[in-house]
Every structure is written in structure tokens, then in C-alpha cells.
Amino acid sequence: MTTPPGGSQDPPASLRDLEAMLDAVTDHAVVKLGPGGEVVRWSRSAQAMTGYTEPEMVGQSVSALHTEEDRGAGLMEQELESARQDGRREFQGWRVRKGGERFLAHISLTPVRGEHGAVSGFVKVFRDVTESARAESLFHGLLESAPDAMVIVGSDARIVLVNRQAETLFGFERAELVGREIEVLVPARFRDRHVGHRSGFLADPRLRPMGAGLELFGMRRDGTEFPVEISLSPLETAEGTLVAAAIRDVTERRETEQRLLRQRDEILELSTPVIQVWDKVLALPIIGTLDTLRATRLTEGLLEKIAQTQAEVAILDMSGVPTIDTQVAQHLLKTVQAAALMGTVSIMSGVRPETAQSMVHLGIDMGRLRSRNTLQDALQLALAVLAERAGTVAAAARALTSGESL
């Protein structure tokens, strides 16, 4: 603040200007204190922030704004003393409004020196930062209470912030992670690729899962790996774009998935049994709905059993099949054809009336596949086929030994 040149000064006028300027500042309160902390000037913005008017405050100690405990502890005197020594001090502290409401103030205290260097008073500027402090502590609270491990990374890929869950998950202390590159949490074999991927994310930052369709792994401090799921979201801040990564350990889920797969295989095994009911006769009781997977297993199971037992007849019992569609019929037909290629005759049994109707309506042609009403009838037919074949086997054997053709 300089006075206009020319000498024709009007001190009261320039002082009024100054006061008008100070009063125009609304988010900072500016007050002038005497050397002992008594209020000399109390701006309108200070009144707006604290509720105290100028007549109430001038001549009073500014410690009226302190909490009772702080006042008792002589905090104001300490603050003034340290500003006197350091030249200028900035700090945060709780203050009390006229109505008793507390607010967090960001305060700067600057000593004013007189002609001989002695401190003649202080300029105190303070600002209500309760809201931004609350927002910050809310952010930290949210970060800490998040169920997932959170790692926040700057655009240089260095870790800015981690929460407690991340410390637990990766086995690092917070201080060991902050400032290091994010790749410290990535298994070595993925690191090079990860560097490329993260540049890609920063080029187009938006909320998305990391590595869609890939199995991702994290690496702990001790070098062990574990499967993870990661969602990424960009975080626009005053310090530039940050990336928040929410990391979830999915070890248990992977194990559950694998157990389910194993169980499904076991159930399939149980659900497509092949029974040897007679010498050279196999029976396949088909129960329930046939999907592609079950039908494939059924075909494989039957053919393996044929190879193993050299069975000449296979009975497909359909009495446990509630409905049949084109796909299922195609599967059955393929099974019959494959068995026929190996030299085994198939017989169907127990076809339900409604199944017979829908098969014809669907235009399913089972070729010359023979069918019987019950499993018992089918077994009789099977034995008749075997007997006929046994007859020809005997005839063939006779022909061989006698060396004659029939």
C-alpha cells in the first residue's frame, strides 16, 4: 500500500480507503492488535465471522475468541510471543463465536514494528476453514472405511495415498508405499505391460474395471501373489488428475468357482451313468434335461464303455426325459451314429407319449433306430439281436475251421 505521490496527502481519506478495502474482504477477517493482544481495530468481516461488534471488541483481549481451556492455558500469549520471534506465524486452531459456536480458524499473525524496531502490535488475519477441514476429514474417513483396499496414484504413477485395508492386503506400511511407483504392487512379470496400460488409462480416464476379462494378480511385500479385482476411477483435484484404484482380494471367490466347477463335473459323472445290464448289453438311463454339456459327456461315456466292454447293444432309456427338443434329439442321434460306427446297435426304450408326439412334430428323424415301450422289452430285443449274432459267430467259426464258405 503506497500513498499517492505529490504531498497533498489526506491521511483520513486514505485510511478510509484502506478500511473500505479491508471490509470488502469477506472470507478473511483482518484485525489489528496491540502489543499485548488487545484489539485496536476490528473490521466488519471480523464482525461477520465472529458475531462480535467493533465496540464490543476494541480494547478487549483477542483471547475472547479462544476456548476457555486455551485461554486458561495462556495460548494467546504463546502465539504472540512466537510471532514476535519468528516474524510471522501461521497456524490452525479452534475459536469460539459470540454465540458459543466453535469454528476452525486458519490464522496468520504478523508483528508490526515501530520506528525503533520494537513490536508495536500485530495484524491478525483469520479464515474459517471448518468446512474444508470437514470435507477433508470426511474424505479420509471414507477412504479408511471403504471395504476395499484403496490406492490413490498421481499422474506420474507414484502412490499418493493408501488406506488401512491396502496396508493389510499388501503387507506394506503406509510410509513405505507413499511416493513409490504403483508397480511395486504388481508381480514382476506384469510390470512392463502395466506401465503401458496405466498410460492408456491416463489418456482416457474414466470409471472402469481394470483388465476386463483378464485374471489380475497383486503382489504382497513378501513377494507372494494373489488374485485381485480392481476398479479404476479418475479423481480431478487441484493437484491434477489422480487415479483411485479399489482393489479386492478374490482368492476365496476363485476357489469357490473352482470348487463349483469340480462339483459340476462330479454331478455330470453321476448324472450320465452307463450300466452293463447283460453280457454285451449296456443301458443308459437318461434322467432329466439334457444340455449340450451333459449330452457330450453321455456320448463319451457310452463310447468309452463300449470300447471297454465290447458291448454289441446299447439301450437308451428315455423314460426319465421330461421333454425333448431338436437339439437334444440331435445329440441323441449323434450318440447313436457314433455307437453304430463302432459296431454297436442302439435301441431306444421308454419314450413317453408326449415325447413321441413332439419328436414327430419337430420333424426329428431317428432313422431306423429301433424303439421299445419298456426297458424290459428293449432288453429282450437286445438278447434276440445277440442270439442272432451269436448264431452267425458260430457259423463263421464253423466256416473257419472247415475252411468252407457258407
Next chain:
Amino acid sequence: MTEDVVPVMKIGDTLLVALQGDLDDTTVIQIEEQLTREVARTGVSGMLIDVSRLSVVDSFIARVLARIVAMVRLLGAQAAVVGIQPAVAITLVELGVPMGHLDTALNAEQGLALLERLRRADTGTDRP
């Protein structure tokens, strides 16, 4: 005289042929020459073609088998294929290779019986 490319055994009135390894176009022609010559020379009424030792059975092999069977029939004998493995059977069906016209049996013993039935049907007035 062309050299023999596949082992052929004569058992009674039947020739037993075992195809093995990889078959290419040249080998197939040689096999066809050898088998037709053998049927004509021995005058047998049946032939069993064992494919259990073929490394691959695909649509090409399926056509080859159909051709051999047709040639043997023209020479007045019956032919059947034996020893198709489970995996091969599934592959052929999945590929949709038409094999319905081929007579097949699980093994040589059952193949002999099958040939016997084919011979009977051939001498009768009805086709099987």
C-alpha cells in the same frame, strides 16, 4: 509288380487288412491296387478292414474306406470296417461325415459274424 503296402492276412474265406500310420494319396492308390488284386487272386467272399491303428480318421479316410468297400463289392465279396475308436467315432459324427453306408463292427470276431450276416443277406432276395 507293385509292392505290398499293407499287411493282409487270409483267415478262411476272409481277408483281414490292418491300415496303419498316415495315409496319403499315393499310398491310398497302392492300397487299392493291392487289396483288389488280393481279393481277385484269393477269391475270398469277405474282407475286414481294421482301422484301430490309424492315427487319424477324417473325411478323407472315410472316402477311402467307402471306395475300397465299393471295389470289393464289385469283385463279389462283402467288406466291413472294424476297430473304430470312440474319439474317432465322435469326430466323424461331429464332422458330419456320411458313414451310414459302411458296415462296422467292434472287433475282428464280431466283424467275422457281421460278414457272415452280409453274405446271407447277399444270397437272399432281401437286402438287410
